[in-house]
Amino acid sequence: xxxxxxxxxxxxxxxxxxxxxxxxxxVVMPDGTEQSQGSDILTLLHTGKVFIVNSRKRNGLxxxxxxxxxxAGPGAAVGGDYDCDCQRALPIGxxxxxxxxxxxxxxxxxxxxxxxxxxxxxxxxxxxxxxRVQKILDQFEQYFPLETVANLPxxxxxxxxxxxxxxxxxxxRMGSGVEGRFNY
Numbered sequence: 001x002x003x004x005x006x007x008x009x010x011x012x013x014x015x016x017x018x019x020x021x022x023x024x025x026x027v028v029m030p031d032g033t034e035q036s037q038g039s040d041i042l043t044l045l046h047t048g049k050v051f052i053v054n055s056r057k058r059n060g061l062x063x064x065x066x067x068x069x070x071x072a073g074p075g076a077a078v079g080g081d082y083d084c085d086c087q088r089a090l091p092i093g094x095x096x097x098x099x100x101x102x103x104x105x106x107x108x109x110x111x112x113x114x115x116x117x118x119x120x121x122x123x124x125x126x127x128x129x130x131x132r133v134q135k136i137l138d139q140f141e142q143y144f145p146l147e148t149v150a151n152l153p154x155x156x157x158x159x160x161x162x163x164x165x166x167x168x169x170x171x172x173r174m175g176s177g178v179e180g181r182f183n184y
Contacts, residue, residue, distance in 0.1 A: 041089040044097070050080040052109040054096035058144060061095065062156050064088035069159035073116045073143075077109035090156055093144060124161050132161040133171040 055075035154168035
């Protein structure tokens with residue numbers, strides 16, 4: 001297998017692999033009912049309705065798209081036409097989705113979603129893959145409990161910041177202080 005074919009194989013492998021596990025306790029649906037791990041959030045997102053990730057809770061969704069992933073944190077809009085290409089959703093924390101009550105609330109949620117996307121974009125602009133991984137891990141560890149972040153799959157972070165899952169695994173194994181080790 002020549003190097004070009006091998007590279008294509010690796011890229012294809014990363015973009016289509018999704019772990020079969022999810023890391024959440026339960027999901028609070030827009031009508032206030034709680035659903036357990038068996039809930040299919042993806043089906044909810046594909047209904048065409050727009051929801052808002054509850055901004056009063058430490059929760060969010062990693063939305064797996066075809067070649068990347070997006071993070072929708074508290075206050076962000078999810079669903080509707082925006083996520084019709086979503087292939088998998090990984091809830092983080094005790095996910096709570098709300099239905100926007102007005103046009104203004106919906107617009108604000110879309111603006112917040114853009115802010116979350118811009119945050120991830122800023123991280124991905126770093127040319128050093130290990131530093132991108134460390135930065136996204138730092139961001140998540142500032143907001144979510146360390147145990148929650150530790151249980152998130154490597155592929156989720158890899159797809160968020162455009163690196164291979166092996167890079168995430170390596171950075172996690174090395175622990176903090178990675179920035180100083182990878183200044184090339």
